[in-house]
Amino acid sequence: MCTWMCFSFQDSVSPLMEQLIVFHDHVMMVLIFITLIVFYMMFSLYLSSYVNRNLLEGQFIEFVWTVIPAFMLVFIALPSLRILYLIEEVNNPLLTIKGVGHQWYWSYEYSDFSKVDFDSFMNLYSESSLDSFRLLDVDNRVVVPFGIQVRLLVSSFDVIHSWTVPCLGLKLDALPGRVNQGLIYLMRPGLFFGQCSEICGSNHSFMPIVLESVSLYSFLSWLMSF
Ligand SMILES: [Cu+2]
Structure with a gap:
């Protein structure tokens, strides 16, 4: 970060x-x-x-x-x-994640599995502690396994948003009525932060993106929690 x-x-x-x-x-x-x-x-x-x-x-x-x-x-x-x-270039992805922008949060669907979908809201400052990531952390992070090709589909529910994670070199516009495609290939575990990068309304600054890069094994056990 x-x-x-x-x-x-x-x-x-x-x-x-x-x-x-x-x-x-x-x-x-x-x-x-x-x-x-x-x-x-x-x-x-x-x-x-x-x-x-x-x-x-x-x-x-x-x-x-x-x-x-x-x-x-x-x-x-x-x-x-x-x-x-x-x-x-997005060839032979092993996993597909769909991210949808809303005013003002992101929601995610793991389309390869049934019922794996959730909303991702920013953590409130009033509820955070001294060591938390202010204005950056969310309640439900996007969990992605590292070392495999992951396809990311991005769209929007209302206005134009932009799904952006700088350390991935990824910036995908979330346009209503259109699906954009990108590739996530993570090389190591960690927490990676991003923010909406298209002015989308009054709470545009408060809809961050957090990727949690984990091993395939941890990813599968995370899937079990749904
Ligand atoms: Cu925005």
Whole structure:
């Protein structure tokens, strides 16, 4: 989860988020390189004497400074497209979870099993203790086994919500009348937090998402409790 010293990304728990962080670093590298060159040119122009003040046209240099940026854009666009298609990929999921946004809570259904469905409300501040996660924890967490492919279907009951968990690299819009699909693949056990990311009304800030990543065995015993 994001604490007060967290300035960058949260630690990733899915291969997708790992890829996104690598892509971010790649783009930052290109960005810093360009910024440095531009600053170098600005300073050297500022400090030099006007040796080229009669220059009107240079076909070759114009060709070079058009082609190099074009190649740079390709170097950014290709890995970006690769991740875009990876995000869409959901093949052979072993489990399906359906999340439905409501004003203002999430409800979940485990469609592979009968009667496994529940509402997930934020815990009240007045009922919380000093060590609880303020405005982030819920009464019924989404329990997901790690190490298997899980398909997440997201929809909405009323207005547009957005089901978002940053450490998964997942942000799915919950649209009324439409089902969106995403992939959850957790690499380790833990508690992972997210919040609704589409302004949906007065209590938009108070409908968090909590994933509880557990082993398959614990998941099965959790299913028995229904
Ligand atoms: Cu919202």
